[in-house]
Amino acid sequence: xxxxxxxxxxxxxxxxxxxxxxxxxxxxxxxxxxxxxxxxxxxxxxxxxxxxxxxxxxxxxxxxxxxxxxxxxxxxxxxxxxxxxxxxxxxxxxxxxxxxxxxxxxxxxxxxxxxxxxxxxxxxxxxxxxxxxxxxxxxxxxxxxxxxxxxxxxxxxxxxxxxxxxxxxxxxxxxxxxxxxxxxxxxxxxxxxxxxxxxxxxxxxxxxxxxxxxxxxxxxxxxxxxxxxxxxxxxxxxxxxxxxxxxxxxxxxxxxxxxxxxxxxxxxxxxxxxxxxxxxxxxxxxxxxxxxxxxxxxxxxxxxxxxxxxxxxxxxxxxxxxxxxxxxxxxxxxxxxxxxxxxxxxxxxxxxxxxxxxxxxxxxxxxxxxxxxxxxxxxxxxxxxxxxxxxxxxxxxxxxxxxxxxxxxxxxxxxxxxxxxxxxxxxxxxxxxxxxxxxxxxxxxxx
Ligand code: ASP
Numbered sequence: 001x002x003x004x005x006x007x008x009x010x011x012x013x014x015x016x017x018x019x020x021x022x023x024x025x026x027x028x029x030x031x032x033x034x035x036x037x038x039x040x041x042x043x044x045x046x047x048x049x050x051x052x053x054x055x056x057x058x059x060x061x062x063x064x065x066x067x068x069x070x071x072x073x074x075x076x077x078x079x080x081x082x083x084x085x086x087x088x089x090x091x092x093x094x095x096x097x098x099x100x101x102x103x104x105x106x107x108x109x110x111x112x113x114x115x116x117x118x119x120x121x122x123x124x125x126x127x128x129x130x131x132x133x134x135x136x137x138x139x140x141x142x143x144x145x146x147x148x149x150x151x152x153x154x155x156x157x158x159x160x161x162x163x164x165x166x167x168x169x170x171x172x173x174x175x176x177x178x179x180x181x182x183x184x185x186x187x188x189x190x191x192x193x194x195x196x197x198x199x200x201x202x203x204x205x206x207x208x209x210x211x212x213x214x215x216x217x218x219x220x221x222x223x224x225x226x227x228x229x230x231x232x233x234x235x236x237x238x239x240x241x242x243x244x245x246x247x248x249x250x251x252x253x254x255x256x257x258x259x260x261x262x263x264x265x266x267x268x269x270x271x272x273x274x275x276x277x278x279x280x281x282x283x284x285x286x287x288x289x290x291x292x293x294x295x296x297x298x299x300x301x302x303x304x305x306x307x308x309x310x311x312x313x314x315x316x317x318x319x320x321x322x323x324x325x326x327x328x329x330x331x332x333x334x335x336x337x338x339x340x341x342x343x344x345x346x347x348x349x350x351x352x353x354x355x356x357x358x359x360x361x362x363x364x365x366x367x368x369x370x371x372x373x374x375x376x377x378x379x380x381x382x383x384x385x386x387x388x389x390x391x392x393x394x395x396x397x398x399x400x401x402x403x404x405x406x407x408x409x410x411x412x413x414x415x416x417x418x419x420x421x422x423x424x425x426x427x428x429x430x431x432x433x434x435x436x437x438x439x440x441x442x443x444x445x446x447x
Contacts, residue, residue, distance in 0.1 A: 005223070005378070012226040013233060013406045017245070020237025041238055044231040051228030052398050054221045058214060059383050060172050063373035064185045065211035070330030070372070071189035072204050074323050075197055084193070086433060087324050090426045091332040092368065094270065098262045098418075099367050102338035103345070103360060105258045111250035112349025121247045122350045124240040125403055126396035159362045162391070163369075178387040182369045215300075215375055222379060225405065232402040248407050251346050255411050258338055263418045267334075271425050275432040277439045285313035285439065286424050293420040297412040299329045300376035302420050310424050315438045316431040324430050328423030329376045335418030336381045337371035339411065344388045347400045353393075363392060376419070378412055379405060 003011070023037045074080060112119055165171035165180035172181045192200045236244065268279030283290075289306040296302055306325055310316045344363050348355050355363070370384035382401055389397035431438045 005225070008226040009229055009406070009409065012230040013245075016230045016233035017237050020234045021241070023234070023238045024241065037238070041235050044234045046231075048228060048232035048235070048402070051221075051224060051231065052402070054224070054228075055383060056386065058218055058221065059178065059387065060181065061210060062214040062218060062375060062383070063178065063182060063370075065207045065214055066330055066375050067182060067185040067373050068189045068192070068207045069204075069211045070327055071186070072192050072200070072207070073326050073330075075193050075200070075204070078319075080193070083320075083323050083430065086430055087327060087426060090429060091328065091422075094267070094422055094425070095332065095334050095337045095368055095371060096364070097266055097270075098258075098334035098338040098422075099341045099364050101262055101266065102255075102258045102341040103364060105254055105261075106342045106345045106349075109250065109254045109257075110349060111254045112346045118350050118352040119247055121240065121243050122403075123352070123396075125236045125244045126347065126350055126400045159358075159365070163365075179366055179369055179391060182373050186369075186372070215377060218375065218377060218380070222377075225379070229402065229406050232399070233406060236399065236403065244403065245407065248403070251342075252407060252411065254346070255339055255342050256414060258342060259335055259411075259414050259418050262334060262338060263421055267421060267425050271428055274429045275425075275438065277428060277432075281439045282314060282425070282428060285309055286421065289420055289424065290417050294413045294417045297378040297409070297416045298376055299333070299416055299419045299423070302416070303329045303376075306420055306424060310427050314424070314428060315436070316427050317434075317436050320431045320434060320436065321427050324427040325423055328426055329420075331372045332423055332426065333371045333374055333376075333381075333415075333419040334422035335415030336374050336384070337367045338418070339415045340367040340371060340381055340384050340388060343385050343404055344392065344394065347389060347396065348392070348394050350400070351394060351396050353395070355392075359392065363388060366391065376416075378416075379408055381412075381415075382408070 023040070026033045026037055074084065110116075112122065114120075162171075163179045163183050165184070168181060168184040171178075171184070192203065268282075271277055271279055271282060286306075286309050289302055289309040292305045293299060293302040299306075303325060306329070307321055310321045310325065311318060341363055344367070345355065345360070366388045367384075370387055371381070374380045374384050382405055385404070386397055386401050389400065428438055
């Protein structure tokens with residue numbers, strides 16, 4: 001019998017915690033048993049590092065192909081320019097709303113702090129990762145710039161200069177410079193759409209194939225996640241004890257609350273105001289797609305169901321839905337963008353990095369940009385969180401990402417539902433703006 005991927009991760013998490021606690025109970029006095037334990041811990045660390053390297057290895061081709069395929073997928077459609085600007089505007093606006101909501105809640109609830117101080121238990125776990133010299137320097141710089149008010153404009157201009165790199169190849173080669181690469185890919189894709197189809201068709205085909213391969217490769221690497229999580233969690237629990245996961249509860253709650261508010265308050269208001277429809281009718285029309293998104297944690301896998309629901313139940317035309325939804329499934333991820341923002345600020349709180357306005361603004365823009373490059377498959381935003389943490393010089397990125405992965409599944413399912421709902425709202429609003437009669441008589445919900 002094949003155990004589902006998320007259960008495998010959960011199981012490996014439980015086993016790793018038990019093994020870490022068992023090793024811990026041996027104490028640290030040098031004995032034969034501790035020699036054995038040290039051997040296992042070192043091996044686990046090696047395997048964990050290899051797993052992280054695999055994840056990092058795929059970032060560049062995955063992000064580039066996903067951005068380019070998403071944007072160019074609609075080339076040649078009638079009224080392309082007008083539809084694209086309306087759709088992109090809607091997507092950017094709603095993602096920004098989601099990110100700001102996450103930003104406010106994570107600053108209000110402060111899940112990474114206990115009585116105003118970093119949560120030591122989680123911090124000890126995140127600190128596991130042995131920082132390299134250059135990372136230590138970066139951290140020191142981040143801490144200094146975080147406390148100096150005068151650095152505001154320097155920080156901001158530095159951020160934009162990194163976003164528009166002089167050399168895209170060298171930006172891609174540097175770990176922390178992924179935003180430059182995403183920005184370049186966006187420009188590249190938009191330029192492709194401005195050329196006649198026959199001229200760009202071969203290039204587009206190439207990126208489509210590359211994207212297919214990268215998605216398959218990501219799935220292959222994620223299939224190793226139970227082993228990776230196991231190898232990374234054993235040393236963490238061995239060093240810090242098992243309280244880590246209990247401490248992550250507040251973070252978990254913050255993400256769920258923010259996602260819930262976006263899906264059940266903000267987006268219903270948006271469609272009420274912009275499309276004049278009853279949000280309850282829309283929820284009813286989309287329920288099969290939302291449940292599919294929730295259970296698969298993949299907006300791409302849900303796309304056919306989203307298409308069917310929006311056309312058959314909400315009455316959006318084929319033309320509008322086949323323009324907005326495939327694009328949305330790859331580039332528009334409200335839930336993911338919100339999640340990235342909360343996760344990054346949470347890690348900063350835990351690590352004691354004070355983020356002033358400029359730094360938080362940069363995280364907002366980074367979350368917006370990277371959510372465009374995240375693939376619509378389970379746990380894909382892990383890669384984006386790694387990018388933002390590294391480019392914001394927040395320490396402990398690697399261990400933090402793994403600890404977050406260990407508790408990620410339910411959050412992933414929830415944010416995927418939010419992602420899919422956001423796409424469907426866009427289809428509705430664009431359809432209305434194109435004069436279509438949506439969610440009216442004759443659109444009886446289809447199960
Ligand atoms: N699983 C999400 C989706 O498919 C992406 C992510 O946030 O990991 O929409």
